[in-house]
Amino acid sequence: MxxxxxxxxxxxxxxxxxxxxxxxxxxxxxxxxxxxxxxxTTNMSGDVPMPDTSQMTPxxxxxxxxxxxxxxxxxxxxxKECLTKEKFDQGMLTDQKNCKTTIGTNTATVLEVxxxxxxxQGNQGKMSGLMHxxxxxxxxxxGTFKGTSSxxxxxxxxxxxYAGKWVAADCGSVK
Numbered sequence: 288m289x290x291x292x293x294x295x296x297x298x299x300x301x302x303x304x305x306x307x308x309x310x311x312x313x314x315x316x317x318x319x320x321x322x323x324x325x326x327x328t329t330n331m332s333g334d335v336p337m338p339d340t341s342q343m344t345p346x347x348x349x350x351x352x353x354x355x356x357x358x359x360x361x362x363x364x365x366x367k368e369c370l371t372k373e374k375f376d377q378g379m380l381t382d383q384k385n386c387k388t389t390i391g392t393n394t395a396t397v398l399e400v401x402x403x404x405x406x407x408q409g410n411q412g413k414m415s416g417l418m419h420x421x422x423x424x425x426x427x428x429x430g431t432f433k434g435t436s437s438x439x440x441x442x443x444x445x446x447x448x449y450a451g452k453w454v455a456a457d458c459g460s461v462k
Contacts, residue, residue, distance in 0.1 A: 316396065325367075326365040330445070395422075398418075
């Protein structure tokens, strides 16, 4: 589940910018490569799609349920991210198996990426969303995300806003 949530959280801005499949061509959005500071606010509501806990002890299942519930509501974070040409061209969501990304608008200042993922769980786990990014300058970007994650009858809604600013060409120790 954490792999499911990770791209929708703090790194969604950068991840979404690089989500394009090679077959669709690289995103055309004009942003600088290097170190970025990205602030995100993510809000999760609805039901937390829970994985099968039948093989867990009652204590483990309760701890998982409590941890998943703690992700609900608004959360804001600021992180530094290293955006390289390789990450930009290849995409950072490629670790999400069974995901299809489709580029909508793809200009020097606007990028829209729609994604749909089959997360397994007997073909009941699904995730979909639309990310919209704008780069008014090569050193600034902002965006929104709106999506859903479901497992069986449980559906969680995820919305987010992102703002990023380019910090330096050299990422230093940030990977």
